[in-house]
Amino acid sequence: MGTQLSLESLFAELQSEDEAATKATSALVFDVDAAESQIREQTRNINYLVNQYTVAELVRRFESSVIEQAQGEEGGEFYVPYYQREFVWPPAHQSEYIETLLIGLPVPPLLLAQDEKPISADEGRVEIIDGSQRVRTLHRFLRGKLVLTGLTRLSALNGAAFGSLHPSRQRKFERINIRVYELPDTVSEDDRMDVFRRVNTSSLTLSSAEVRRGAFRGAFYEGLRRLSKDSLVQEMIPVGEQKGKRQELEELLLRFFAYSDAYQNFKKKVAPFLSEFIRTHQDQFPDEYRDRLLAVLTFVKTYFPNGFRKGGAHRTVPRVRFEAIAVGAALALKEQPNLIPVDVLTWLESDRFTSLTTSDGSNSAPRLRNRIEFVRDALLMPKNGA
Template sequence: MTLREQIDNAKRSVSTDELAISIGEIGSMYEAKELHILPEFQRLFRWGPQKKSDFIESLLVGIPIPPAFAYEREDATWELIDGLQRISTVLEFQGLLRDPDNPDKLCDPTTLVGAKYLPGLDGVGWVHGGADGKGIGKELQLFIRRARIDFQILKYPSDATTKFDLFQRLNRGGAYANAQEVRTCAMVLANEEATRKIREIAKSEPFRTVFRVNEDQSKIQKDVEYAVRLLAHASKAYEGKLDVEEFLDKAIIELLQEDNWNAFLDDAVWSVETLHAIDGDKVLLPPKNIEFKTVERFALRSLEVIAVGVLINASAIKALPKPEEFVRERITKFWMQTSALEGMSGAGQRGTTRWGKTLPFGMDWFDPRSAK
């Protein structure tokens, strides 16, 4: 295929539109649920009072604002995939933003603080700013409502891979704290229902216990990252060509596009619940009495050998007379494999190098047909 043919094919897979939409229209679309902003999958309040006030100042002064990005869903509504902080800031300031924890309730309207060019914004609200604050006034309300934000729209239909690629390019190096936050939003674009179930698995008590996830880790989606690692490794073979993040991105999106994703996630639930029943938050930790010198803490090595090994072999293990006893015995014997453990550890060892040792070992070790 020539370069020109490649360009033509790529253009056919991407259909976009560009619109300048007033903040008043944005508010109306949001209230009518014609614009969805994904707060369930993103951290809604990343900006503090100062950044929110700086953005309102930009609208009032006329400082250029980067475009927002949305994709058109099958029902013709829009899903916001870039610009969450900007859009949520103007909605919250007007008192229109729904509480992400209680959609029937509205968030309290923002009270601004002084900004660089407009120090007089300090204490100002849409109607009034707290007990001693003041409203921005009808004239400036209209000015803000008539201000426009450029929107880039990815038109329906566009395949999940295209949406995923565009989203990653938009957000690489942007406002997201880590790769998993970008990945989660891209997963929503590929399959929202499956992503919701993965998130439920990651937030479940058995999962959080087995993988020793604390509240601070949960806030940055470490629990979801562990779930993605488990699912990606158990569903797709690593062929050595991609780095860690590239493989996780590619593998999880491919899984979400398969017809059997629901059954696979059910196996993942069974695997995690089985591990939880065996030894709770210690099931992935090395015992204190093993000869191999290692710190008694959760490590990705344990996820890759034990959790992934159990999930890959879930169907065969469930067919055994006593599945839980089999898994318990294999975990106990695994920690006695000193030479194998030494090869899976070591300071400075790349994740992809470790995968070449942990993943094949776990797949074979928990296979009832090859277990000794």
Template structure:
């Protein structure tokens, strides 16, 4: 009985401590956009995913707003007391749930996309915000959005918990989107910064003029590939041991956790290392070096016999990235001259075992280690296990 009372006391304290205090508030769209523009509300806190709605989905939301169809409540956290004096560029609130909706509204009002795919108001298809008749712009600007403001006393972890609970029934978070939420920190910020590197985007076949249109960017796959680079270079790939309970995703999680503890000087060194490697690869191997090829026999004639040739399968393959990016980086770290090794790397695709290592279940431990080791051997690295 004493134990029960003790447990009830603990439960009571926890319930009191973790109870979320909220306040309902409504903003008309015009006011809401002004708050976003003035940095009063932060639209993309660290735990949020990148904007993933296409124009058609965004247009449906705008149509719903014009027709006064109810939309879900936006959740915002109060980060700074509304009555306190702060600098002009300091956020008072951050969006916990509703980022996709608010971004769609803001982008339309900024004339960044035309309406498309509308059925009820099909006459508006092709129209930008500036093209709408005055009565519709007034209706849109005066439409109110219901917001639920969460008390400022909550710590960051509680906000993350709320974010995960609110998003549990929506579009599934990709692996790196979840890491972005859970492992926020300086290394996480560095990964997002490096994923925008011009040379890196060129190698990933991401158009530097329109990166937001690329699915790798929308789903933060570019950030995850940046993380893979740090997780596997400097012989770290040898640490990966797949088990029943822990796979490669867990290995990347561990890397996030470990590298978030690095100091500023160490992170700056990682930044320079990554940027120099990507620049070297583009200059010496071209922008399509992470392509995947398969072999096909070329029937010449009865005197010369058949000869195999390489056929392009894709201009970017993540397993090929593992092999070539890590191999090239580690060779450069050892001071090996690898400027004329492009042909040798492409010839690896004639090796059936190497081709298999970049195909199928490419996260298999043996496949991962084989493709990196095979690449390092071709490049002339020391300490190769093969």
């Protein structure tokens, strides 16, 4: 038999728990008036619109932007802004979303925002803040570019495309309604970016680089984006197709500038350090940044047999290795702009350098400083010994 408690014992236990909770709460220093004042100060009265679009209508409005972008033009009604991540959902994830709609389960609403432009330039376009992967999945499915795979509830549809469905089912699918929240063009740019950041940090589905790309739009990130397209940058810093879609190259460039400017200020966590760096540089991207990076890439290409890679057979560049070589070289070139290194492989293949660039504890402040300064000092030594 299970243990039986009397009502008196139960009430005593509950009272004890309440008292413990009260003590824990009272230990916190809390000014209720200050809190209420802050809530009122920060509250935004945003009258967003609630709409419903059929799948067919969503795809039609989105497709116009796809066509114009393919022609090198900026247009279309519903569009994915440049700061959004690339289309990265794998076929199985796309298929599951289609299956969810087919069996009638609820799906999250889309979040859109009307373009904020002067009357003379207003084209009535709408930016997709949250839901670009879903909209692009619908577009691919209706246009026959998605073959369903990995379905569990509708396993009979595995291997089927939209055109394979019964004609009546195709029409029913096109009539499915998707709820949409639409921010009016009166919402400020800051509030839009705050919405984007909060939506995409609460779900933990975007990488830190993708969240920063949307949350800190400005001259700095635009400069990173342009640099990431440079032929020398792409040659010297290969990241692979999938990581490239997740803005890995922009992440590496950001780390280069942040660490080469202020690695000594790095304390514990990478993400807040990088975000703070962008916040203070958001509206500027000096030509010196581009010159600094390209000088380092040219230097590494000239004197390092495998560039930033571990060896000729390696196709991508590990973050810690890139940080060490790129930032260390930048610091060395700052001291000796005409530096010509000797015997680079002697220290590059040493046990010490290998130990400093392993992933274990790689983001601690001491290890970051040690690996950067190791490369700097090795390059500046007369015989490049270490």
